[in-house]
Amino acid sequence: MxxxxxxxxxxxxxxxETELRVRALETILTEKGYxxxxxxxxxxxxxxxxxxxxxxxxxxxxxxxxxxxxxxxxEDATKAVGTLGHVSRVGDHLxxxxxxxxxxxxxxxxxxxxxxxxxxxxxxxWYKAAPYRSRAVKDPRGVLADFGIxxxxxxxxxxxxxxxxxRFLVLPMRPAGTDGWSEQQLAELVTRDxxxxxxxxxxxxxx
Amino acid sequence: xNGVHDMGGMDGFGxxxxxxxxxxxxxxxxxxxxxxxxAMGAAGAFNIDTSRYYRESLAPHIYLACTYYQKWFLxxxxxxxxxxxxxxxxxxAGHSESPAKPLKRGKFTLNDLERIMVRGKFGxxxxxxxxxxxxxxxxxxxxxxxxxxxxxRYVRGHAGVVERNLGCSIFPDSAAVEAGENPQWLYTVVxxxxxxxxxxxxxxxxVSIDAFEPYLEAA
Numbered sequence: 001m002x003x004x005x006x007x008x009x010x011x012x013x014x015x016x017e018t019e020l021r022v023r024a025l026e027t028i029l030t031e032k033g034y035x036x037x038x039x040x041x042x043x044x045x046x047x048x049x050x051x052x053x054x055x056x057x058x059x060x061x062x063x064x065x066x067x068x069x070x071x072x073x074x075e076d077a078t079k080a081v082g083t084l085g086h087v088s089r090v091g092d093h094l095x096x097x098x099x100x101x102x103x104x105x106x107x108x109x110x111x112x113x114x115x116x117x118x119x120x121x122x123x124x125x126w127y128k129a130a131p132y133r134s135r136a137v138k139d140p141r142g143v144l145a146d147f148g149i150x151x152x153x154x155x156x157x158x159x160x161x162x163x164x165x166x167r168f169l170v171l172p173m174r175p176a177g178t179d180g181w182s183e184q185q186l187a188e189l190v191t192r193d194x195x196x197x198x199x200x201x202x203x204x205x206x207x
Numbered sequence: 208x209n210g211v212h213d214m215g216g217m218d219g220f221g222x223x224x225x226x227x228x229x230x231x232x233x234x235x236x237x238x239x240x241x242x243x244x245x246a247m248g249a250a251g252a253f254n255i256d257t258s259r260y261y262r263e264s265l266a267p268h269i270y271l272a273c274t275y276y277q278k279w280f281l282x283x284x285x286x287x288x289x290x291x292x293x294x295x296x297x298x299x300a301g302h303s304e305s306p307a308k309p310l311k312r313g314k315f316t317l318n319d320l321e322r323i324m325v326r327g328k329f330g331x332x333x334x335x336x337x338x339x340x341x342x343x344x345x346x347x348x349x350x351x352x353x354x355x356x357x358x359x360r361y362v363r364g365h366a367g368v369v370e371r372n373l374g375c376s377i378f379p380d381s382a383a384v385e386a387g388e389n390p391q392w393l394y395t396v397v398x399x400x401x402x403x404x405x406x407x408x409x410x411x412x413x414v415s416i417d418a419f420e421p422y423l424e425a426a
Contacts, residue, residue: 022236022280024301028293029243031303034250035315040242042320047241048231050324091326093373110215110359112259113275118326122241124229128275130220137215137361137414138404146223156411161215163357164393164417165329166373193225 052121056169057190058084059119061183063096064174074098077169081119090118090167098171099197103156106144106197107168108136114162119169120192127196137161147198170197177204208353209360211267216361216404237276244283249323251311252292256383260355261286331390333375338420339394343369346426347396347418355383358422362414366426367398370415378419392420 015023029035059081063070073080077096094116097105109115110133115123126132135143140157144150151157160168172194178186181204193199214220232238248258261282263270270278287293294305339345347362357379373393381389400412 016236018277018280019234019236021284021298022239024298025280025284025293026239026243027301028297028303029247029287032293032307033314034252034292034307034310035243035246036317039315039317039320040239040246042317043242043245043323044232044238046320046324047238092328092330093326108215110361111213111357112262122231124225125233125275126223126225129223130214130217130271131223134214134217134220135223139409140412141409143223147225154411156413157409158397159412159414161359161414161416163359164373164379164419165327165376166393166395166417167326 047117047122051117053119053190053192053195054187055121056116056119056192056195057187058183059096059169060171060190060195061186063171064178064186065183070171073171090116093166094119094169095166096169096171097158097160099173101155101173103158104151104197105158105160105168105170106136106140107160107162107170108133109162110134110137111161111163114165114167116167116169119167120195124192144198147193149199170195172201175201175203208263208355209351210263211270212263213360215359232276234276240276240280240283244279245323246315246319247283247287247292249319250313250315252290253286254382254385255327256355256377256379257385258282258286259379260383263355329376330374331377331388333390333392337372337375337392339369339372339392339423339425341369341371344426345369345394345396345418345423347416348422348424350422352380354380356380356422358418359416361403362396362398362416362418365398365402367396367402367415369394370397371395373417376419378421380419380421394418394420394423396423 030037063073069080073096077094078090078092081090081094099105113123113128115127132143137159140159162168175189189202191199191201194201262278265278265281288295292308296304344366346366347358349364373395375390376393378389378391381387395415396418397413397415400408401410403414
């Protein structure tokens with residue numbers, strides 16, 4: 001029995017059925033020599049720390065600051081992100097889509113949960129759940145209202161359903177009042193939801 | 208398959224509820240499940256399309272009642288049993304009671320971590336020229352395969368416009384049933400909201416899907 005178990009000796013009565021079944025499966029896979037538990041720990045740690053919206057925020061802030069980078073990002077996002085050595089590697093199939101005063105982009109996966117992990121981390125529960133998946137393609141303005149977002153009536157809304165291995169990153173509009181800001185300052189304004197299209201970047205000076 | 212996972216356009220699921228400051232995992236076991244799926248996939252036990260197919264194949268009442276990682280867990284366990292990597296007796300006992308089956312890429316160890324932190328490559332060499340080009344009017348076929356497909360029901364039979372050729376890619380409908388990669392051209396196809404949802408639709412809405420060539424016909 002491990003140290004962890006000693007500390008939580010009352011666990012067994014409280015373990016959910018799911019938790020017991022998951023533990024059993026890991027035991028089986030380990031005993032068969034398919035996986036190393038330490039490797040599973042490392043995967044979890046990598047997903048908890050290395051990937052996340054901070055990666056996408058750097059890309060957006062760079063695009064706001066550097067017109068040549070923005071052009072490349074919209075033309076070939078995989079290539080553009082590849083030029084930023086510090087951002088995790090995104091594979092071959094990233095597409096960036098730009099919000100403008102005329103058009104707002106929003107990303108969904110109606111069939112499952114496809115999401116640009118390398119840019120935004122693992123998706124939040126709402127992105128993977130039925131309310132968002134069912135309504136985003138039929139009533140995007142209603143979904144945006146759930147997020148407290150209202151767009152002008154005439155703005156085109158483009159919903160991208162991630163039905164293949166292409167992954168979409170929304171490039172939100174740069175907030176007003178940020179002239180002369182550094183990329184680092186700008187990145188602080190970029191929210192996860194603004195890169196999915198269910199939110200806006202933070203407004204400068206508003207916490 | 209016309210499963211309950213194909214949710215686009217369904218009504219009645221209620222409001223989107225976002226959780227402020229949501230953790231990556233809500234319970235430790237969720238992380239273990241995600242890691243086991245990634246590790247066993249990387250070791251060659253199954254491909255990503257097959258894993259999606261198993262989650263979709265959960266009975267509708269189970270699919271709807273389960274949390275996300277519960278679906279991942281059930282899909283993984285069913286798949287590993289069907290592929291012969293574990294047995295139902297192992298699961299019942301909570302221990303390995305049968306011999307292991309060799310994995311295509313061997314045991315998943317710490318040295319394999321970096322391999323899974325880069326997205327896989329799905330592009331493949333085409334065997335024929337692309338049938339459609341940007342600007343072409345196309346119609347999503349009225350097709351209802353009983354197995355895995357990435358053509359959502361809400362576009363079937365509807366006309367749209369090809370916006371982008373995304374290259375030639377592994378065809379999930381084939382890969383999911385282990386019938387080979389069968390690469391197909393892939394396009395972004397845009398539909399008007401009114402075409403999909405009728406005259407009451409918000410006229411400012413456009414919806415795109417990424418559609419493999421076998422999903423499309425000229426319109």
